[in-house]
Amino acid sequence: MGMAQWIELYGDRSLLAVGGAGIGLAFGFLAQRSRFCLRAAVIEFWHRRFGEKLSVWLLAFSAAVIGVQLLALTHLLDTATARQIATRGSLSGALAGGLLFGAGMVLTRGCASRLLVLSANGNLRALLSGLIFAVTAQSALSGALSPLRAEISSWWMVDGGPSRDLLARLGLGHEAGLAFGLIWLMAALYFAWRSPQRSLWMWVGGIGTGLTVAAAWGYSQWVARESFDPVQIQGLTFSGPSAEWLMRVLQWPSPPIGFEFGLMPGVFLGSFIGAMVGGDWKLEGFKDGYSMRRYIVGAIFMGFGSMLAGGCAVGAGVTGGAIFALTAWITLLGMWLGAGLTDRWIDGPANAHASTAAAHPTPAVAP
Amino acid sequence: MNLASLLETWGDAHVLAAGGALIGLVFGFMAQRSRFCARAAVLECCDSQPGERFSVWWLALGAAFVGTQLLVLTGALQPATSRFIANPGSVSGAVLGGLFFGAGMILTRGCASRLLILSANGNLRALLSGLVFAVTVQATMSGWLAPVRQFFYALWPIDGGPTRDLQTLTGTAPWGGTVVALAALATGIYFFWRQHNGRPWLALGAVATGLCITAGWGFTQAVASQSFEAVAITSLSFSGPSAEWLMRVLSTASVPGFGFDAGLLPATFVGSLVGALVGGDFKFEGFKTENKLGHYLTGAILMGFGAVLAGGCTVGAGMSGGAIFALTAWLTLISIWAGAAMALRVHKAMGWTI
Numbered sequence: 001m002g003m004a005q006w007i008e009l010y011g012d013r014s015l016l017a018v019g020g021a022g023i024g025l026a027f028g029f030l031a032q033r034s035r036f037c038l039r040a041a042v043i044e045f046w047h048r049r050f051g052e053k054l055s056v057w058l059l060a061f062s063a064a065v066i067g068v069q070l071l072a073l074t075h076l077l078d079t080a081t082a083r084q085i086a087t088r089g090s091l092s093g094a095l096a097g098g099l100l101f102g103a104g105m106v107l108t109r110g111c112a113s114r115l116l117v118l119s120a121n122g123n124l125r126a127l128l129s130g131l132i133f134a135v136t137a138q139s140a141l142s143g144a145l146s147p148l149r150a151e152i153s154s155w156w157m158v159d160g161g162p163s164r165d166l167l168a169r170l171g172l173g174h175e176a177g178l179a180f181g182l183i184w185l186m187a188a189l190y191f192a193w194r195s196p197q198r199s200l201w202m203w204v205g206g207i208g209t210g211l212t213v214a215a216a217w218g219y220s221q222w223v224a225r226e227s228f229d230p231v232q233i234q235g236l237t238f239s240g241p242s243a244e245w246l247m248r249v250l251q252w253p254s255p256p257i258g259f260e261f262g263l264m265p266g267v268f269l270g271s272f273i274g275a276m277v278g279g280d281w282k283l284e285g286f287k288d289g290y291s292m293r294r295y296i297v298g299a300i301f302m303g304f305g306s307m308l309a310g311g312c313a314v315g316a317g318v319t320g321g322a323i324f325a326l327t328a329w330i331t332l333l334g335m336w337l338g339a340g341l342t343d344r345w346i347d348g349p350a351n352a353h354a355s356t357a358a359a360h361p362t363p364a365v366a367p
Numbered sequence: 368m369n370l371a372s373l374l375e376t377w378g379d380a381h382v383l384a385a386g387g388a389l390i391g392l393v394f395g396f397m398a399q400r401s402r403f404c405a406r407a408a409v410l411e412c413c414d415s416q417p418g419e420r421f422s423v424w425w426l427a428l429g430a431a432f433v434g435t436q437l438l439v440l441t442g443a444l445q446p447a448t449s450r451f452i453a454n455p456g457s458v459s460g461a462v463l464g465g466l467f468f469g470a471g472m473i474l475t476r477g478c479a480s481r482l483l484i485l486s487a488n489g490n491l492r493a494l495l496s497g498l499v500f501a502v503t504v505q506a507t508m509s510g511w512l513a514p515v516r517q518f519f520y521a522l523w524p525i526d527g528g529p530t531r532d533l534q535t536l537t538g539t540a541p542w543g544g545t546v547v548a549l550a551a552l553a554t555g556i557y558f559f560w561r562q563h564n565g566r567p568w569l570a571l572g573a574v575a576t577g578l579c580i581t582a583g584w585g586f587t588q589a590v591a592s593q594s595f596e597a598v599a600i601t602s603l604s605f606s607g608p609s610a611e612w613l614m615r616v617l618s619t620a621s622v623p624g625f626g627f628d629a630g631l632l633p634a635t636f637v638g639s640l641v642g643a644l645v646g647g648d649f650k651f652e653g654f655k656t657e658n659k660l661g662h663y664l665t666g667a668i669l670m671g672f673g674a675v676l677a678g679g680c681t682v683g684a685g686m687s688g689g690a691i692f693a694l695t696a697w698l699t700l701i702s703i704w705a706g707a708a709m710a711l712r713v714h715k716a717m718g719w720t721i
Contacts, residue, residue, distance in 0.1 A: 124660040124661060124664065125660070127664075128495055128499075128660070128664070131498065131499070131502065132495075132498070135498070135502075135613075135616070135617065138617045138618070139616050139617055142617075142618050142619060142620060143615075143616050143617040143618050143619055144615065144616045144617075144619070145616075146619065246502075246617075247617070247618070248510075248511075249502075249506050249510050249511045250502065250505045250506050250509070250510040250613075250614070250617070251505070251509055251510055251614075251621070252509050252510060252513065283661060285654055285659065285660030285661065286653055286654035286660055291653065292491045292492075292495075292653030292654060293491060293651060293653065296491065296494075296495070
């Protein structure tokens with residue numbers, strides 16, 4: 001039976017939801033096992049300790065880029081129809097949102113997807129921060145904070161189409177994108193090889209996590225191609241789905257199901273299984289009042305930042321980065337900068353004697 | 368300028384919100400200063416050592432009852448038109464909701480109104496628990512928990528009207544309520560006098576806290592009788608308003624109309640903040656090393672679900688509904704105490720710190 005018949009039988013929305021759940025399950029499991037975390041990677045980078053965390057993130061990122069570009073080259077994916085490229089976007093929103101998100105993820109000690117993964121490992125701090133994240137994201141999307149988001153977005157808009165496509169802007173094709181991905185894979189392999197604590201899970205988990213991003217793009221494109229209804233192609237992201245899930249729990253009638261409906265529980269379950277396999281499950285709460293303030297402020301920054309930028313560390317950073325959306329790259333750059341600055345400013349004094357490298361400013365070069 | 372012209376100039380919604388804000392401000396300030404807390408009262412009571420917190424709570428309750436019954440006797444309040452009595456209700460909802468709420472407030476170390484007041488004093492535990500409470504309330508009202516609520520509710524529904532009015536049911540109207548209210552106030556004064564003879568300000572704070580309930584009833588009734596539109600009479604309550612504010616923040620598409628509740632919640636916060644600044648109580652506080660986040664979360668969820676099931680929190684059902692002698696409100700109040708007492712026993716049996 002082919003995709004067309006399944007769509008006829010079950011409808012494209014249920015198929016998207018099932019696919020989202022399956023891909024989410026794989027993402028959750030692999031991300032949990034490899035401890036995939038942008039925050040930790042950024043901090044390693046700024047502290048010039050190019051170790052395991054940075055390797056995992058680079059492995060995932062380059063795997064996603066290579067996977068997506070291969071899909072595009074074989075015409076299994078048309079990146080021009082992605083929301084991150086086809087619709088009108090905001091450069092000011094991308095930069096400001098990225099900076100805010102970066103600052104927030106250092107404060108909360110984990111980006112949006114990491115919070116979801118950690119919640120499933122019994123980390124109640126992450127669960128609560130995730131709730132605050134979802135509330136803020138929803139409020140920025142269509143609630144009390146949405147006028148502020150619209151205002152910041154309106155400062156510097158960019159039209160949809162080729163002007164949002166980095167490859168098109170540079171006059172390059174998907175071959176160049178693939179080459180770019182391969183270069184980063186080399187870098188990732190180099191760092192991974194040098195990393196003292198390398199393990200099998202680092203390799204498998206890192207690359208696998210990246211490939212789930214490509215899988216999401218490919219799967220939704222597959223459904224879109226076979227379906228008679230218009231279907232929006234999409235990759236993995238966590239800001240929109242968490243806001244959608246919050247409203248689903250809170251209000252009747254709930255929004256229609258789709259890829260994102262399956263994604264969130266899938267990731268949670270995948271991470272839970274990962275924790276069970278690895279024996280990582282442990283109930284954890286807050287340690288003291290100071291850290292609570294950090295977590296609350298950080299979650300609010302991340303929620304607002306991700307809606308402003310149009311995606312979280314995975315949604316903009318990896319998913320949008322892999323299709324070379326201009327705004328996603330600006331957001332990713334903003335995240336690295338925001339996280340680095342916040343780390344220096346907030347945690348710098350505490351880490352100064354631990355890592356002398358942090359005392360010297362590093363040039364703002366982000367992958 | 369009288370109320371009728373105010374209503375004409377500003378509209379019902381704004382006058383109601385402003386009144387709610389004014390009463391909330393006083394309530395927040397007085398409740399913060401007198402450390403008004405139903406949970407602490409239950410705790411002292413169950414330890415058979417009714418002390419400061421119990422006497423404050425009981426005195427506030429007595430003041431609310433007497434004030435409200437005086438309004439009824441003078442004809443300034445027709446409680447039969449309130450949602451507590453006029454609408455269909457549920458005995459099972461009141462009892463089970465009260466039990467859930469009582470157990471929840473022990474786990475979370477404060478009932479709904481207390482969480483709001485503590486949040487304004489820099490207590491981040493209370494702020495987070497309050498958020499979880501509001502989310503649960505909203506989910507129970509019109510989200511995923513609504514079917515569960517309806518199931519419990521349908522176990523023993525009762526009609527609205529005289530069958531929900533305790534005074535009519537017992538055949539003691541119109542004086543029965545007043546007698547009970549006076550008895551409550553008298554015992555409140557007795558407890559207070561025994562505990563802290565010579566602290567008139569604390570007594571004043573407790574009485575003022577209770578009278579805010581009366582003010583809420585009197586004010587909304589005055590608006591209702593002057594307005595040309597249908598205005599539901601109400602008094603202080605914290606479960607519905609917290610969900611209403613949550614939705615106001617979350618989505619501009621489904622913002623509920625402004626009213627008494629919209630003014631009440633932020634004003635209570637401000638009132639408590641002012642109280643904390645005046646008294647020097649403001650202090651950022653988070654979770655201690657004891658690591659009881661799980662208890663707080665469970666408690667907030669139990670309270671949120673229980674409050675909607677029962678139709679109000681300790682203040683909303685217990686005091687506002689109790690003061691007009693609604694059957695379900697009294698059942699809720701008693702069940703909250705029972706639920707809290709049971710949760711306390713479980714706590715002690717498990718060896719958890721309270």
